[in-house]
Amino acid sequence: MASPTNRRSSDKRERILSAAVKVFARNGYYNAKVSEVAREAGVADGTIYLYFKNKDDLLIKAFEDRMTWINDRLRSELAKVQGDALDKLHRFLELHILLAIDERELAEFITVELRQSSKFIKEYKNQKFGEFLGLLSEVIKQGQDEGLIRHNIDRHTVSRALFGACDEVLLSLVLRKEVPEGVLDARMAELTGLFIEGLRAHRQL
Amino acid sequence: MASPTNRRSSDKRERILSAAVKVFARNGYYNAKVSEVAREAGVADGTIYLYFKNKDDLLIKAFEDRMTWINDRLRSELAKVQGDALDKLHRFLELHILLAIDERELAEFITVELRQSSKFIKEYKNQKFGEFLGLLSEVIKQGQDEGLIRHNIDRHTVSRALFGACDEVLLSLVLRKEVPEGVLDARMAELTGLFIEGLRAHRQL
């Protein structure tokens, strides 16, 4: 947490982050203006610089803050799952979809800015996204330990593949158009099935 | 003649497109300067505007030109495949990997700018990328017709998922770091296996 820590201040900080997510999601980082974020947050342009070093910093902090929230949520939800690793994997994908539906702007923000931020912003190693992939990877590992998931597959690669697949599909389904009731569930169920079948350790193998 | 179309000219146009791919891949569209593209192409800044309407147009034309090349290549290579749909799918993924290796900059350019261009550049419907997905979708369909791929799965969704997964994995493997000999092949083989297993129509199911 940055300098201001009293109630009112951290409220303002959060309003700015929230506005940043919204504005960056809408226009993309490079098309977004700091003054628009300020307007959306209901603060003066200069105020943003009391809480964040510059525009880049605002992007990174927004990204980290939201990813932390997502990771925490995933962790606690996965802990609640009563069942094996495949059940967890199922729940993981489900939570991912719910995020895209419930927090559309946030999902859009992450999807679009993930590559930009990690690639073009100097000296930024995207640790929070690494954590996210780590959670997924952990589930895969557990599945392998339980003998439910094949061993002849690298779990880090699978994690990335899973994320990439979901990201792309959600991008096209949820983030760009109105999706008819039921279609989303159907598609994501198929996708979940695809991966679970692909990963399953077959007895005869 | 309004726009230059003779031999020397189209050579220059190609040099500019090529430079654009390189510079956009290196810095991203918004960080790239037109003058840097010009320098890379060995032409004056103004020359770019003889061939392209503006910076946006340069991005779109570079994208379309390269996607056309990729689609043509995929189409002709897939036509040569002697075998069933799963063989074609295999080949498709293989070609995708080869592209990332042989034309690293192009792959990076497409990966990073794909979302930007279709999302933030007004009135641009990314038709060429749709074609790419269509090729993949066609292979899936053939597999379903041949009884090799499950029918209870939407082939357009699968196409996107496949693309997203490969894109993300390649991005992390090839595009960002040096990959030790053999690792890439291993990872992509696993990925191919994952999808082929996931898609396969099991007799007993």
Place this chain on the structure above:
Amino acid sequence: MASPTNRRSSDKRERILSAAVKVFARNGYYNAKVSEVAREAGVADGTIYLYFKNKDDLLIKAFEDRMTWINDRLRSELAKVQGDALDKLHRFLELHILLAIDERELAEFITVELRQSSKFIKEYKNQKFGEFLGLLSEVIKQGQDEGLIRHNIDRHTVSRALFGACDEVLLSLVLRKEVPEGVLDARMAELTGLFIEGLRAHRQL
């Protein structure tokens, strides 16, 4: 507040308008650089764009602002005239000359940019200049009503003719060279006489 409107701000706006009149008068609109207007006004280049949409807008606003001032001045001075319409006409021409002498830059600015602005700046109907001609036209009408000015002459045409004649003469006399004491008065008196004689309703006609 979107555009600055407090005391200090409107002071700055006025400084920019004033600088614009000076610089546009000196170099003409197309040869004038926004940065030169900024320097003359003692502000940064960007500041101009806080008060005006673009260079065209600056020209139009400068024009309108100054024409409003001139029209107000003419109106109030004409109201003070004790006498008939010919006295008013006399005073009108006198005020016109005084303007050219006292506010040389302003006169030069208006003279030179009048045609440009109304002809080449899209969608700009020069209402303020119309008002100016309207004031003159009103005096002619009054003269006709009083029987001092011939009726067989269109008062709008006469207004334009009067303006055109004065404009051209002043341009050559005042705006380009140093005029020896007395010559100006003599010339303008002749001009006034010319028009008053030309307009006078002769008993025998």
Place this chain on the structure above:
Amino acid sequence: MASPTNRRSSDKRERILSAAVKVFARNGYYNAKVSEVAREAGVADGTIYLYFKNKDDLLIKAFEDRMTWINDRLRSELAKVQGDALDKLHRFLELHILLAIDERELAEFITVELRQSSKFIKEYKNQKFGEFLGLLSEVIKQGQDEGLIRHNIDRHTVSRALFGACDEVLLSLVLRKEVPEGVLDARMAELTGLFIEGLRAHRQL
């Protein structure tokens, strides 16, 4: 006449001048592009620079060429007039109107660019326009010699006034809108009357 003097060359030179008049009249000097003049003339951009030093030179040469033509025409037409100076003055104004009607583009070009060219193009003393005014001045002088025009008026000033008045009225009548049949003649007759009355030497004075 410049370097090229054979038939084909001077034909091309004339085509360029003609195109320049048209394009400058349409868009104004500063908005006109050399390449548009070239297109209009049916020559290559570079060709213009074989006949004229630069864009400024093209403007000046077009101006001088056309003014020479106008002056010659006026001179020869005035020579034909059988009558006194007032008849000549009448004819002068008539010819001026005819020019605006028959050679609308030329009139527009001269009207709009006259001030620009003489004011902002370095080291250019508009000699041809001086000649034009001289012709008018000569008629006034003759009228004064014949006792038809008052002596207590400077003939150079009157010349300018006359030109300015006609220019402004024609600008509003002919050059900007469609004029109903007859209105133009009526207006110009009034204007002619205005000046002739204004200038007339009254016996009783």
Place this chain on the structure above:
DNA sequence: GATGAATGAGTTTTCATTCAT
């Protein structure tokens, strides 16, 4: 802390002019 007017560096784009063919 908060404000928002002011700043000015940085970028795209235009277009008169050149010169190799």
Place this chain on the structure above:
DNA sequence: CATGAATGAAAACTCATTCAT
């Protein structure tokens, strides 16, 4: 002579960032 593709200097405009209030 003629061409027109190429040049690159110049200018308008934007917007992240600062700082006096």
